[in-house]
Amino acid sequence: MYVIVAGAGIVGKGLATRLNESKHDVVVIDTDEDVCQELYARHGLETVHGSATSINVLEQAGIRKADVAVAAMRKDADNLAFTLLAHDFEVPRIVARVTDPQYEAALRRAGATRLINLAGLYLEQVLIDIEEPDARRIASFGEGKGTMVIARVPEGSQVDGKTIQQIAGSEGFPRDCIIAGLYREKTREFIIPRGNRTILADDQVFLAATTADIRRALRHIGIKRWKGR
Numbered sequence: 380m381y382v383i384v385a386g387a388g389i390v391g392k393g394l395a396t397r398l399n400e401s402k403h404d405v406v407v408i409d410t411d412e413d414v415c416q417e418l419y420a421r422h423g424l425e426t427v428h429g430s431a432t433s434i435n436v437l438e439q440a441g442i443r444k445a446d447v448a449v450a451a452m453r454k455d456a457d458n459l460a461f462t463l464l465a466h467d468f469e470v471p472r473i474v475a476r477v478t479d480p481q482y483e484a485a486l487r488r489a490g491a492t493r494l495i496n497l498a499g500l501y502l503e504q505v506l507i508d509i510e511e512p513d514a515r516r517i518a519s520f521g522e523g524k525g526t527m528v529i530a531r532v533p534e535g536s537q538v539d540g541k542t543i544q545q546i547a548g549s550e551g552f553p554r555d556c557i558i559a560g561l562y563r564e565k566t567r568e569f570i571i572p573r574g575n576r577t578i579l580a581d582d583q584v585f586l587a588a589t590t591a592d593i594r595r596a597l598r599h600i601g602i603k604r605w606k607g608r
Contacts, residue, residue, distance in 0.1 A: 385431030391451030466490025544574035553592035560585035
């Protein structure tokens with residue numbers, strides 16, 4: 380993915396470095412030139428010095444080819460302006476930090492596809508939201524170390540037609556990941572799965588595990604980091 384992160388504070392820097400470690404193409408925009416130089420020197424991150432609310436700066440950062448734009452600046456008004464511009468450049472997914480709940484509706488209307496509320500922020504959860512667009516996080520526990528997500532089983536998945544027991548025992552599926560529930564939309568059933576219950580393509584599965592195990596489980600059922608990649 381090509382990701383632009385606006386703002387190199389604690390949130391922006393943390394997301395940018397982790398995404399960079401995961402081999403995504405990341406560009407960070409910040410108004411502090413020293414911070415930009417430090418990010419490049421210490422982490423090898425590409426940076427652009429300037430305001431993320433400037434069209435010229437966004438062009439320089441490569442906004443036209445961005446898959447994801449992250450508004451991680453300190454002021455909600457700046458994040459709103461960046462979100463509007465990213466939406467105008469037709470960035471498919473826009474993640475916006477929000478500190479004042481009064482800005483939430485405006486950010487959504489401006490084009491934000493995901494809001495980060497710092498009151499409940501855990502970095503690993505936000506990374507899942509960015510990297511796993513086909514999975515939706517619904518809960519966290521253990522101070523953010525554990526996560527529950529809902530993921531739709533894609534057509535052609537290797538788990539299609541297999542039982543819970545077969546999936547849990549198969550090579551590549553994390554031993555400590557729990558399949559906590561199933562929702563079968565065709566029959567509108569919510570199922571508490573047992574070992575002999577079969578999973579089918581298009582089922583929505585509820586997975587509970589650590590963040591690392593959630594990612595491995597999603598790969599196993601056929602959900603990739605980014606559609607078309």
